[in-house]
Amino acid sequence: MTKRRNAGxxxxxxxxxxxxxxxxxxxAGAMAGFGGLLTPSMAKxxxxxxxxxxxxxxxxxxxxxxxxxxxPGTKYGGPFRPISTSVPGVQICELLxxxxxxxxxxxxxxxxxxxxxxxxxxxxxxxxxxxxxxYPFVGAVASKYLxxxxxxxxxxxxxxxxxxxDQTAGFLESKHEMMRLEGVKPPTNLERPKDLSKSLAxxxxxxxxQLNQQFGGKRSRALIDSYDTSFEQAQQLMARSDLFEKQDExxxxxxxxxxxxxxxLLARTxxxxxxxxxxxxxxxxxxxxxxxxxxxxxxxxFDKTFATLLGDIEDRGxxxxxxxxxxxxxxxxxxxxxxxxxxxxxxxxxxxxxxCGIQPGGVVGATNADGTEVSDREVDGAxxxxxxxxxxxxxxxxxxTLDGRSVPIGDPVAAPIKELLA
Numbered sequence: 001m002t003k004r005r006n007a008g009x010x011x012x013x014x015x016x017x018x019x020x021x022x023x024x025x026x027x028a029g030a031m032a033g034f035g036g037l038l039t040p041s042m043a044k045x046x047x048x049x050x051x052x053x054x055x056x057x058x059x060x061x062x063x064x065x066x067x068x069x070x071x072p073g074t075k076y077g078g079p080f081r082p083i084s085t086s087v088p089g090v091q092i093c094e095l096l097x098x099x100x101x102x103x104x105x106x107x108x109x110x111x112x113x114x115x116x117x118x119x120x121x122x123x124x125x126x127x128x129x130x131x132x133x134x135y136p137f138v139g140a141v142a143s144k145y146l147x148x149x150x151x152x153x154x155x156x157x158x159x160x161x162x163x164x165x166d167q168t169a170g171f172l173e174s175k176h177e178m179m180r181l182e183g184v185k186p187p188t189n190l191e192r193p194k195d196l197s198k199s200l201a202x203x204x205x206x207x208x209x210q211l212n213q214q215f216g217g218k219r220s221r222a223l224i225d226s227y228d229t230s231f232e233q234a235q236q237l238m239a240r241s242d243l244f245e246k247q248d249e250x251x252x253x254x255x256x257x258x259x260x261x262x263x264x265l266l267a268r269t270x271x272x273x274x275x276x277x278x279x280x281x282x283x284x285x286x287x288x289x290x291x292x293x294x295x296x297x298x299x300x301x302f303d304k305t306f307a308t309l310l311g312d313i314e315d316r317g318x319x320x321x322x323x324x325x326x327x328x329x330x331x332x333x334x335x336x337x338x339x340x341x342x343x344x345x346x347x348x349x350x351x352x353x354x355x356c357g358i359q360p361g362g363v364v365g366a367t368n369a370d371g372t373e374v375s376d377r378e379v380d381g382a383x384x385x386x387x388x389x390x391x392x393x394x395x396x397x398x399x400x401t402l403d404g405r406s407v408p409i410g411d412p413v414a415a416p417i418k419e420l421l422a
Contacts, residue, residue, distance in 0.1 A: 111365020
């Protein structure tokens with residue numbers, strides 16, 4: 001892996017446009033607010049050392065050939081050419097011209113083998129660092145170990161338009177479960193109903209707490225904790241309705257007025273206000289048909305928006321404390337099928353990451369000439385999980401301590417990708 005910092009930007013060689021290619025329960029908690037903005041002391045603490053994670057999930061499996069690992073002129077390479085990036089000697093696909101200019105902030109791993117082509121298995125492996133078992137997601141672990149006790153916001157937020165059924169906290173406390181936000185829309189019932197007086201709301205909350213104590217005296221504490229978490233998260237968001245105010249028009253012009261642009265702008269706001277892990281999903285990469293046309297469309301939407309978000313994180317002095325991960329549950333097959341699509345492929349694909357704890361400007365691993373298999377430095381979801389944790393200062397080779405028992409944080413048979421760590 002080559003280690004470089006502050007490499008100068010090269011001009012983008014050329015850019016294929018889409019047109020050119022296509023032509024070819026919260027009410028009771030309303031008054032238990034935590035206040036408005038973060039206090040000055042909390043903001044200072046954030047800027048001085050709070051570690052955070054930004055996950056950008058390209059759902060469905062972005063093609064490594066059309067993103068991070070081009071194979072021009074080869075049997076399976078496809079029609080797109082590589083372009084130079086801001087790191088001398090490192091090239092990525094021409095569908096990512098804006099990201100190419102930010103590559104001095106990122107590194108690429110080109111040698112991932114999950115040994116599965118299943119969406120669910122791949123996604124859970126990339127989130128948990130294990131293929132099996134009730135283990136917590138990256139965001140839940142970050143929430144537990146990185147969120148300050150006095151932080152008034154949830155530790156783990158996912159901005160997506162699709163419902164999820166995952167138990168993301170695994171065996172950790174329920175307060176570390178993912179909070180899902182449906183795009184940039186505020187959750188329903190965010191404000192106290194007009195016909196509910198302040199005094200009645202306070203009394204209702206007192207009654208809820210009293211009943212909790214009575215109920216919890218004879219039953220599992222886990223049930224009460226889970227119930228309380230729902231109320232606490234509602235209270236947190238009710239007190240922070242300002243997070244869902246109309247987004248700035250000039251900022252939308254920069255990010256893009258499509259849904260992904262709006263979600264990324266909200267993600268920046270949440271990171272600025274202290275959410276420990278923010279995940280943003282960009283849907284639509286499961287390209288079993290018309291792979292090339294779909295990647296022109298999808299990456300055209302992703303590229304400028306992501307580069308803008310990454311640039312803003314850097315400009316605000318946050319990049320040293322925010323780990324940025326761009327990933328999928330697997331990649332796409334080398335072979336193009338009869339529908340001009342690429343199918344599921346977990347045997348040799350790529351991700352990019354940068355920011356907190358990551359040595360930027362490098363490439364780890366390689367695939368063979370046709371991209372059909374890993375040829376150097378093979379890693380999997382377990383190695384990536386260790387790397388993420390180590391990058392933000394969590395000792396992934398130590399244990400969770402839970403009710404008198406110990407569970408390894410990361411898979412004990414794997415280790416971090418040391419050449420990625422700063």
